[in-house]
Every structure is written in structure tokens, then in C-alpha cells.
Amino acid sequence: MSVPKPTCKDKIETEDELRSIIGEPSELVRKKVISYVDDHCEDFISRSPFLVISTSDASGCCDVSPRGDTPGFALVLDEKHIIIPERPGNKRIDTMRNILSNPKAGLLFLIPGLGETLRVNGKAYLVKDDILLERMAHHGKKPLVGICIEVEECFIHCAKAMKRSGLWEPEKWSEKNSLPNAAKILIDHTKIPDMTEKELNNALQEDYLTELY
Structure with a gap:
């Protein structure tokens, strides 16, 4: 007997249908989102050497891109603003082109060895202020551009994905x-x-x- 191939045609079309399958978040999950960078979030960011940034263009085409440097390379300017240096890359500028047409962005900060991650969502824009760029210089070289995030949401994401993947467990690599x-x-x-x-x-x-x- 032949087994039919799975397809992606059996689609979920509404949030109500999705909720009937997934269920509702707990009170803790509902209340964990804050709208600013507090001391805990700032400490997390200062220890993070790696983040991914998610953007999309005006038509909704999405992109996600890694950024990494020494811990604390993303600077917390104040409780509503984070700036990320744009180091030399492949010059595709996918993230920055998207930001110019659609300023919404999401960040995921990681700390090696820690299962929990920090998620930050907000409005992004590109800056070329020399004072800010000089603060992010490394080996005497400042970035040409910075990506500034005007924070709208911050929250800790649980460690389940990291535990399932064994990402920080060398014996599983x-x-x-x-x-x-x-x-x-x-x-x-x-x-x-x-x-x-x-x-x-x-x-x-x-x-x-x-x-x-």
C-alpha cells in the first residue's frame, strides 16, 4: 500500500482555529512583555556577543540576518533606544534596505551557554552620527552606519528551543x-x-x- 505524501495544503486560516489547537498563554507569558529596556534587559544585552535581526520590506518580503562581535557590541543608549554597529559585510545591505522601506524590526539576543534569549521588537532606523559611531569603534575602525532600534517590546524567551536543539552542548555537536x-x-x-x-x-x-x- 502506498503512503500518501504529506503536503502543506491543509492550512489553518484563522486565529480562532489556531487557538483551538495551541491553547492560550499563561498569565506569566501574557505579563512578561515590557515596553522599555530595564536594568535586566540592559545587563543581558551587555553580555550578548550575538543577535539576529529580522526585517521586511514594504511588500512584506522578509529577511533575517546575524550580527556578532564582542559582548556588549549592541549599545543601550537609554531605556527606549539600542544601537547596533554595521560592520563590513558582503554589501548586500538586505537589512538596511528593508529598514528604509519598512522600519519594523525584531531582535533576538543570545548569550553562549544560556538557554533563555531576549527578544526586542521596535522601530528601526539608520544613523550616521559620528559621536555614536565612534563609541562603537573596534581596533580603531568605526562602523560607517549604525542601526538604531526604538524599543516597543522586550521580553525573555524560554529555553525550550535551546534545550531541544542542544545548541550549547558540545557533546551533541x-x-x-x-x-x-x-x-x-x-x-x-x-x-x-x-x-x-x-x-x-x-x-x-x-x-x-x-x-x-
């Missing part, structure tokens, strides 16, 4: 030599003629050494 090969993936995706996997891997490693800041 794959062997390094079995991990996906970025150079091979890029060669297959870009199909640039006369470029070998070895050449591209060497170029990537050189870029990591010389272009981080």
Missing part, C-alpha cells in the same frame, strides 16, 4: 569535518567559471582575517 562546506556550496550556487573550491575557500579565509572590521 557534529564532527567538524562532517559540517557543510561553505566554499563548495558557493561554487555550486554561483557557478562562477574558472574558480575552484580551494581558491574560494582560501579567499574566504583571507577575508575573515583581514575584513572583519
